[in-house]
Amino acid sequence: MTAAELYGLCGAGLVGVGLYGAILGRSALRRLLGFNLMGSGVFLIFGAVARRGGLAGGSASDPVPQALVITGLVVAFAATALAVALLVRLAAVRREAGAARGAALPAGATAAAAHPESDGTGAA
Amino acid sequence: MTLAAVLEPWLAGPRAAELLFPLLAVPVLAALLAPLLGARGARLLALGSLLLGLALALAAAAALLAAGAPLTYALGGWAAPLGVELALDGPAALMLVLTAAVLVLVGLHAAGEFRVGAAGRRVTLAFWTLLLGVWAGLNGLYLGRDLFNLYVAIEVLTFSAVPLVCLKGGAAQLEAAFRYLLFALLGSALYLLGAGLMLGLHGTLDIGQIAAALAGGGADGSATGAVRSGSLAAVVLMSTGLLAKTALMPLHLWLPPAHGGAPAPASAVLSALVVKGSFFLLFRLWLDLVPDPGALHIGLVLGTLGAFAILLGNLMALMQARLKLLVAYSTLAQLGYLFLLFPLAAGPGGGPAATAALLQVVSHALAKAALFLLAGRVQVAFGHDRLAELGGFGRALPMTLVVIVLAGLALAGLPPSGGYLVKSLYGSAAGAEGWGWRLVLDLGGLLSAAYLARILAVAVRPAAGGTAAPHLAERPGGFGLLVPGLLALAALLLGLLPPGWFALLDVGRAEMASAAAVAGAMRGALAAGGFWSSTGPVLTVALAVVLFIAAGQSAWQRRVGALGRGLAGVEGRLREWRVAGALLLAILLAQALAVLT
Numbered sequence: 001m002t003a004a005e006l007y008g009l010c011g012a013g014l015v016g017v018g019l020y021g022a023i024l025g026r027s028a029l030r031r032l033l034g035f036n037l038m039g040s041g042v043f044l045i046f047g048a049v050a051r052r053g054g055l056a057g058g059s060a061s062d063p064v065p066q067a068l069v070i071t072g073l074v075v076a077f078a079a080t081a082l083a084v085a086l087l088v089r090l091a092a093v094r095r096e097a098g099a100a101r102g103a104a105l106p107a108g109a110t111a112a113a114a115h116p117e118s119d120g121t122g123a124a
Numbered sequence: 125m126t127l128a129a130v131l132e133p134w135l136a137g138p139r140a141a142e143l144l145f146p147l148l149a150v151p152v153l154a155a156l157l158a159p160l161l162g163a164r165g166a167r168l169l170a171l172g173s174l175l176l177g178l179a180l181a182l183a184a185a186a187a188l189l190a191a192g193a194p195l196t197y198a199l200g201g202w203a204a205p206l207g208v209e210l211a212l213d214g215p216a217a218l219m220l221v222l223t224a225a226v227l228v229l230v231g232l233h234a235a236g237e238f239r240v241g242a243a244g245r246r247v248t249l250a251f252w253t254l255l256l257g258v259w260a261g262l263n264g265l266y267l268g269r270d271l272f273n274l275y276v277a278i279e280v281l282t283f284s285a286v287p288l289v290c291l292k293g294g295a296a297q298l299e300a301a302f303r304y305l306l307f308a309l310l311g312s313a314l315y316l317l318g319a320g321l322m323l324g325l326h327g328t329l330d331i332g333q334i335a336a337a338l339a340g341g342g343a344d345g346s347a348t349g350a351v352r353s354g355s356l357a358a359v360v361l362m363s364t365g366l367l368a369k370t371a372l373m374p375l376h377l378w379l380p381p382a383h384g385g386a387p388a389p390a391s392a393v394l395s396a397l398v399v400k401g402s403f404f405l406l407f408r409l410w411l412d413l414v415p416d417p418g419a420l421h422i423g424l425v426l427g428t429l430g431a432f433a434i435l436l437g438n439l440m441a442l443m444q445a446r447l448k449l450l451v452a453y454s455t456l457a458q459l460g461y462l463f464l465l466f467p468l469a470a471g472p473g474g475g476p477a478a479t480a481a482l483l484q485v486v487s488h489a490l491a492k493a494a495l496f497l498l499a500g501r502v503q504v505a506f507g508h509d510r511l512a513e514l515g516g517f518g519r520a521l522p523m524t525l526v527v528i529v530l531a532g533l534a535l536a537g538l539p540p541s542g543g544y545l546v547k548s549l550y551g552s553a554a555g556a557e558g559w560g561w562r563l564v565l566d567l568g569g570l571l572s573a574a575y576l577a578r579i580l581a582v583a584v585r586p587a588a589g590g591t592a593a594p595h596l597a598e599r600p601g602g603f604g605l606l607v608p609g610l611l612a613l614a615a616l617l618l619g620l621l622p623p624g625w626f627a628l629l630d631v632g633r634a635e636m637a638s639a640a641a642v643a644g645a646m647r648g649a650l651a652a653g654g655f656w657s658s659t660g661p662v663l664t665v666a667l668a669v670v671l672f673i674a675a676g677q678s679a680w681q682r683r684v685g686a687l688g689r690g691l692a693g694v695e696g697r698l699r700e701w702r703v704a705g706a707l708l709l710a711i712l713l714a715q716a717l718a719v720l721t
Contacts, residue, residue: 015313015317018313019310019709022306022310022705023310023701023702023705023706023708023709024702024705028302028306031306031701032306035306035309035310035313038310038313039313039316041317042313042316042317042320045317045320045321045324046320046323048324049320049321049323049324052324062327064205064206064323065320065323065324068272068320068323071272071276072275072316075275075276075279075312078279078283079279079283079305079309079312082283082286082287082305083302083305083306083309086286086290086298086301086302086305087302089290089293089298090295090298090299090302093293093294093295093298094295097295
């Protein structure tokens with residue numbers, strides 16, 4: 001097995017694990033991490049493509065996929081930052097709503113209302 | 125020297141291709157500059173650059189028609205595969221003009237709502253910057269020819285569209301935005317995986333070069349079987365990712381809450397333009413990159429999903445309790461029409477199918493932008509958009525109702541609307557054997573008429589408490605009807621444009637003959653028999669629905685209601701995250717089976 005094949009298989013495995021986590025993850029954060037794992041797998045496959053030297057052949061590794069991975073990393077980083085910002089804001093809004101309800105309800109009734117750790121997307 | 129003489133080299137001369145650069149640079153620079161200018165500056169910059177962009181798009185379309193062949197521009201003089209080439213053909217020019225026109229109109233409509241005095245500094249700055257970001261992403265998608273640059277463009281589009289959903293900042297909107305973002309990211313990862321495999325197989329990401337290699341015209345002779353299968357698998361991965369971003373049913377879990385919860389002008393842009401961006405890339409992949417897609421079974425898979433979307437989307441629209449959600453589900457149904465392109469373009473007489481799909485993009489963009497802006501107007505007037513409590517709306521806001529009906533008739537496909545052209549052209553592409561597709565088209569039109577009639581029945585009902593006119597939270601000014609009215613009229617009268625104008629769609633596409641196809645469809649519509657055969661059933665269904673609702677509580681209504689609740693329950697299951705994830709994988713497998721067997 002060549003190095004490129006090994007990297008390619010690792011990448012494929014990461015994509016599979018990430019996809020599993022993104023679809024079946026119980027909380028919003030786990031699903032986001034699943035997406036990140038999947039992205040890493042894709043970048044590793046780009047690395048394998050670069051190592052093989054592309055169709056152009058030759059022994060030297062191809063710099064184009066490496067350049068693309070850097071751009072891809074920036075995009076994935078921006079996506080993750082945006083998603084985390086949305087989750088943080090969502091938790092804050094829910095806490096405010098919980099506090100407002102807490103003022104109106106008798107003490108003890110709020111424990112069930114505020115769930116900062118709960119699934120952000122409301123899906124089963 | 126006159127202005128025409130100064131502009132001549134760009135409009136009809138050797139420098140025409142240079143127009144492609146500012147079409148990408150103006151929105152990108154404006155989007156980057158807007159946050160530095162502050163809220164007031166961003167609003168003026170957005171409106172100004174959008175007007176400039178519309179002029180540029182029109183100039184590029186004129187130049188393309190004059191040249192009669194696609195324009196290409198190599199950035200910095202570097203040719204593909206290493207350099208970035210911009211290219212413009214007929215469909216891309218149409219999308220550029222449509223995008224700029226809709227954004228200008230929605231921007232003018234929103235200029236009053238999104239200003240510092242009304243919406244606050246933060247929301248104003250965000251709205252106008254994001255609008256420019258959406259524009260930059262879309263123009264990048266239309267002009268790009270490189271799979272990786274297209275990836276960057278579609279991510280710019282997604283990252284600009286997602287925050288538009290949660291401008292109001294409530295918990296429901298934030299949840300909708302997160303759900304949209306995460307599902308779109310799954311799609312992006314699948315798309316990028318496909319692009320990476322494509323790079324490994326061909327050593328290039330340029331769509332034209334890959335298509336040439338696959339067709340056997342590459343420098344190394346014909347493509348081997350393994351390379352061909354690998355490339356098709358890569359296209360399937362990219363296609364699945366784009367289906368998730370287009371929200372083709374049953375991958376629509378994110379669209380109703382996102383489009384139903386966003387502010388009305390944002391919903392208009394999201395529904396009219398953003399979902400069409402990923403569809404346009406699907407159009408490029410299956411029609412330009414894959415050689416002879418008709419020989420594969422992919423059309424059957426995508427067409428079946430499209431038919432499913434048309435029927436279920438329209439039925440769900442009919443049952444929604446809120447006006448904005450009704451309009452959002454109608455979008456899901458209208459997206460289904462786009463996907464009938466793939467089975468119908470493969471047939472022997474498939475030329476008109478591509479014209480029909482592009483006209484559907486235009487017609488739906490115009491009508492749906494109008495409907496979302498009007499739904500926002502109703503929401504402002506009543507303080508809510510619950511259909512059950514909108515009694516007397518026809519008496520309180522008669523002109524708003526008229527414009528809603530005009531836009532609805534365009535969606536239902538009454539001649540001479542864009543919707544009619546779409547149905548007629550798809551019908552002629554389907555031919556006699558394609559009766560199943562024609563049946564779906566007709567049923568879809570009738571169901572659209574049914575939900576339009578439901579709005580009408582609600583509007584003419586007396587207001588709550590038995591008074592003729594309802595109490596309004598706020599009376600909207602008549603000026604706000606100008607833009608929705610223009611959009612609705614444009615959608616309704618699309619077929620009356622000179623047929624010669626439609627030749628723009630055909631530039632660079634040998635299989636299409638849009639001008640002749642549109643002229644033929646309009647001749648059929650204006651003949652006495654043709655007009656009634658397309659109008660009669662729509663009016664009959666509308667009348668039946670109005671009578672059914674006016675009849676009040678009856679055993680029939682209860683039975684239909686129970687059926688509806690059952691269907692809504694099934695549709696609700698489809699929108700669960702895990703179910704949608706499993707469906708994404710199932711659709712990936714179905715496409716792979718279709719192309720590889």
